[in-house]
Amino acid sequence: MAILKPLLLLLLIEAGTVLLVRIAPGYFTDSLLLDARLGAQVHAQMQAEKAAAHGPVIAGLLEDTELLSGKLGESRFFHVPVKDLLSRRWKITASLIFGGLGLGWLIAVIALLPTLFGSDHLGARVEALLLAPMIVLLAIPAGALAAVSLSSGHGTPMAVIALLTSPRVYRFLSTLLGSHLQSDHFFYARSLGVSRFRLLFAHLAPCVTPELLALFGTTFIMTLGIVVPVEVIFDLNGIGQLAWTAVLNRDAPVIAATTLVAAAAVALGGILTDGVQLSRIWRSRHSGNLIAGEAQ
Amino acid sequence: VKRLPLYAIVLIILLAAIICALPRGSSVAQDRDHLAEGASSVHWAGTDGLGRDRMARTSAALLLCFSLGAAAAGLSTAIAATVALGAAYASPFISSALLMMSDLLLALPGIFLLMVVRASLPLGMSPMHAAMITFLLLALLGWPLMVRTIHAEIRKHRQSEWAFFCAASGLSPNRIFAVHMLAHLRPLLRAHFLLCFPAFLIAEVNLGSLGLGVPEPLASWGSMLTELTSSAFATGTIWRYLPVVVLVSVVVILELMTLKVNRYSSSLLRSANGADCR
Numbered sequence: 001m002a003i004l005k006p007l008l009l010l011l012l013i014e015a016g017t018v019l020l021v022r023i024a025p026g027y028f029t030d031s032l033l034l035d036a037r038l039g040a041q042v043h044a045q046m047q048a049e050k051a052a053a054h055g056p057v058i059a060g061l062l063e064d065t066e067l068l069s070g071k072l073g074e075s076r077f078f079h080v081p082v083k084d085l086l087s088r089r090w091k092i093t094a095s096l097i098f099g100g101l102g103l104g105w106l107i108a109v110i111a112l113l114p115t116l117f118g119s120d121h122l123g124a125r126v127e128a129l130l131l132a133p134m135i136v137l138l139a140i141p142a143g144a145l146a147a148v149s150l151s152s153g154h155g156t157p158m159a160v161i162a163l164l165t166s167p168r169v170y171r172f173l174s175t176l177l178g179s180h181l182q183s184d185h186f187f188y189a190r191s192l193g194v195s196r197f198r199l200l201f202a203h204l205a206p207c208v209t210p211e212l213l214a215l216f217g218t219t220f221i222m223t224l225g226i227v228v229p230v231e232v233i234f235d236l237n238g239i240g241q242l243a244w245t246a247v248l249n250r251d252a253p254v255i256a257a258t259t260l261v262a263a264a265a266v267a268l269g270g271i272l273t274d275g276v277q278l279s280r281i282w283r284s285r286h287s288g289n290l291i292a293g294e295a296q
Numbered sequence: 297v298k299r300l301p302l303y304a305i306v307l308i309i310l311l312a313a314i315i316c317a318l319p320r321g322s323s324v325a326q327d328r329d330h331l332a333e334g335a336s337s338v339h340w341a342g343t344d345g346l347g348r349d350r351m352a353r354t355s356a357a358l359l360l361c362f363s364l365g366a367a368a369a370g371l372s373t374a375i376a377a378t379v380a381l382g383a384a385y386a387s388p389f390i391s392s393a394l395l396m397m398s399d400l401l402l403a404l405p406g407i408f409l410l411m412v413v414r415a416s417l418p419l420g421m422s423p424m425h426a427a428m429i430t431f432l433l434l435a436l437l438g439w440p441l442m443v444r445t446i447h448a449e450i451r452k453h454r455q456s457e458w459a460f461f462c463a464a465s466g467l468s469p470n471r472i473f474a475v476h477m478l479a480h481l482r483p484l485l486r487a488h489f490l491l492c493f494p495a496f497l498i499a500e501v502n503l504g505s506l507g508l509g510v511p512e513p514l515a516s517w518g519s520m521l522t523e524l525t526s527s528a529f530a531t532g533t534i535w536r537y538l539p540v541v542v543l544v545s546v547v548v549i550l551e552l553m554t555l556k557v558n559r560y561s562s563s564l565l566r567s568a569n570g571a572d573c574r
Contacts, residue, residue: 012400017412139547141498143505144517144540147524151536225407229505233525244506247411255412262408 006267006274013263017256072260073253077246082257085242090261093231093238097223100161104219107162108169115174116181117196127174134167143229150233157234164226165219172215180204209280213273220269224262301553308546309362312355320349323356323515334533342535344523353515354539358546361497361516364427368435369492373485375439380446381473384454395447398440407502409437414508427510430503434496441495442488446481453480490554494547501543517543 072082111130115123142164149155155163180186181204189199228240235241239258246254315321320338327339327347334342341351383394401409413433421429453459462472497517503509504518505525512519520539 009400135548135551136544139494139498139544139551140540141501141505141543143502143521144543147505147521148537148540151524225502228407228411229502232506243408243411247414247508259408259412 006270009270010260010263010267014256014260017259072257075246075251075254077249077251077254082253085254086239086257086261089237089239089242092236093227093240096157096161096231096236096238097220097227099158100226101165101219101223103158103162104165105169107166108173111166111170112173112177116177116200130170134170137163137167138171140164141229142226143233146230146233157230157236160230161223161226165223168222169215169219176208176211177204180207213276217269217273221266224265301549304549305546305553308358308542308549312358315351315355316359318352321352321355323348323353324513325349325352332533335535341538342533344520344536350535350538353520354517354542356515357517357520357539358542360427360510360514361500362546364431365493365496365500368431368438368496369489371432371435372439372441372492372496373489375435376441376443376446376488377481377485379439380443380450383443383447384450395444398443401437401440406437406499410434410499410503411506411508413437414503423511423514427514427516430500430509431496434499435492438492438496438499441491442484446484446488449481449484450477453477487554490550494550494554497543497547497550 072086074081075085078085111126114126118126142160145164146157146160149160186199186203189203190196194203227238228244230236231238231240232244239261242254243258243262245251246258316323325348327343327349329347330336330339330343331347332343332345333339336342339349339351341349341354344350344353379394379398383391386394410433414430417426417429458476459472462476463469467476500509500516501518501521504516505521507522509518510516517539523536524540
């Protein structure tokens with residue numbers, strides 16, 4: 001079920017995209033038919049040839065079958081195979097997403113260090129100090145921050161992504177870790193003299209791993225959305241910019257392929273997160289069985 | 297002090313309305329003698345590349361995005377409540393299908409969906425129609441945000457003692473829902489509205505920065521961002537940041553309102569749970 005659900009999601013998203021692309025005005029129009037230099041007779045001849053080859057519905061279905069079998073077709077705007085376009089651009093997008101996301105998580109964790117390792121008083125003061133900048137960062141749209149960063153000449157695309165993701169990660173981690181650190185068993189462990197470092201890595205980390213995995217999945221999906229305006233505004237040749245160019249030029253095969261890639265990334269992220277979680281549960285059950293066996 | 301964010305929002309809207317009502321408050325009138333200029337006695341926040349008053353455009357953008365954003369957030373809340381209600385009262389198959397549909401919409405980055413849907417619209421639409429459709433799309437794609445929470449809350453209330461008591465007292469299901477259930481759901485629906493509202497304003501800005509939001513000559517925060525990214529105005533006045541400053545201020549105020557409502561609804565839930573325990 002953990003694998004089936006993301007795959008079903010992928011299939012539904014692709015079907016929805018293909019449907020939207022089909023109903024888009026002008027999808028079945030050949031650009032040659034808009035060429036004013038060609039006469040009415042030539043237009044009629046071309047339409048007759050198209051109708052003889054296959055109707056628009058069958059042509060659409062053929063394209064869908066090709067898309068789902070991995071043949072992404074040819075771009076109507078660039079006139080090159082979509083696969084080539086994607087293979088040239090995916091590295092830029094991947095490095096931007098993972099670099100920005102990594103930096104965002106790093107900033108959030110550094111901001112949390114006083115709460116985790118300092119005294120309660122210091123943690124509360126740092127949290128109060130960070131509240132205002134965090135709220136402001138949460139209120140800035142990706143497009144606005146990228147535009148301000150570009151026009152002022154400060155900041156890089158990766159820094160923009162990091163600044164947009166870090167407040168969300170910080171807010172979630174702060175609430176999550178705060179609730180665990182205030183719980184009775186942690187007070188008890190601290191009163192027994194267990195060091196903060198040991199408390200965090202030996203006791204807290206295993207407790208919060210599922211939530212951290214879910215948070216990583218959420219921030220990954222969020223970064224996929226942020227990367228489009230960032231790539232467009234900073235003029236980076238990534239998949240986000242390709243999707244934008246395709247939308248502006250109504251390049252249906254590229255729109256369908258980029259949406260498929262985004263949906264596949266989300267589905268893969270879901271499968272990986274669920275897989276890690278399932279292996280964790282399996283390992284804990286397995287070790288539990290071993291302990292029970294030894295006791296018997 | 298508690299109502300300070302609300303007063304601040306009302307004050308900002310009033311200011312924007314007054315600026316738009318001034319004789320020089322047209323957001324489309326062009327002053328070709330003052331192109332891409334800084335603040336002056338004629339244009340208090342300068343002009344854009346086409347000589348349009350920046351203050352008037354920012355105010356018009358605020359009024360347009362605020363009214364359409366609020367309408368979209370209201371519609372989104374209504375859809376969320378309807379879907380959650382349908383899922384709570386329908387058969388398990390329909391219920392899981394409705395919840396899965398909301399999961400599906402939540403799973404994909406919204407901007408991809410918006411771009412694809414926006415691209416499938418006719419090209420020859422009037423700017424006002426395009427603006428309305430943009431916000432309508434935001435409402436249609438933004439409703440799943442709290443559907444599961446609202447659904448869980450309805451199911452919880454259906455099993456509560458007061459619901460059994462109402463039914464035993466002979467109240468019709470319609471009356472129980474309209475008078476009692478909605479009153480219990482109001483804090484959650486308000487929270488959904490206040491979460492959607494700033495999210496829609498931000499989404500419009502992101503779409504506008506891609507040239508897919510509210511089209512020209514209508515003023516919107518998203519379309520005004522293009523001035524920042526245009527290299528022709530790279531050395532322009534600091535006033536070009538005015539739309540961003542106003543937008544961020546408005547969204548921060550809305551976030552503060554959301555925080556307040558969240559605190560109120562969580563305290564309400566706590567007291568409700570306490571009453572249940574007693």
